[in-house]
Amino acid sequence: MHSRSSPGGSRPSIISSKDRNGRVVVSVSILNSQDTATLYVEDWLALITAHGFSAFYRNKAVRHAGHVLFKSKRDKRVYVVARIIMGDRKESMVEVADGDLTNLRRSNLYYRKGGTGGIRRSDGKARAGVTGGDLGTGAASVA
Structure with missing residues (x-):
């Protein structure tokens, strides 16, 4: 297991580390939460290559609470990490299979056809109005 942090927080x-399937994952601390977000290392590297290294934080808005977000160093826009990892399909919802919005492994994320291009947890709680982009285009917006 390897760790990196910067002074001053x-x-x-x-x-x-490696997950139970032997895949390399990174756990990234979330600055405004005690939680960490977990994603595959290749998605992390693609994210920081496209947008620069930036802190993750949780959306605290009541309607869309819990999403892991980041602000791009390149275009200064806020993105929903799950939608960036999966790519933005305007007419699809990103579902979180285990209901944990910090488990951002591709194996835990999937599309559900229809919807408003938002994100939804598997427990049925809609996340309509939250959009994203992909690793090259589109910013998140919270309606």
């Missing part, structure tokens, strides 16, 4: 700590 302005950047998240990052811990890499």
Whole structure:
């Protein structure tokens, strides 16, 4: 397991490890939460290559609470990490299979046809109005 953090806490700590399937994952601390977000290392590397290294934080808005977000260093826009990982399909919802909005492994995310291009947890709680982009285009917006 490898760890990296920056002095002063302005950047998240990052811990890499292998999951139970032997895939390398990174756990990224979420600055405004005690939680960490977990995603595959290849998605993390694609994210920071496209947008620069940025802190993750949780959306605290009542209607869309819990989403893991980040602000791009390149275009200064806020993105929903799950939608960036999966790519933005305007007429599809990103579902979280286990209901944990911090489990951002591709194996835990999937599309459901229809909807408003938002994100939804498997427990049926809609996340309509939250959109994203992909690793090259589109910013998140919370309606």
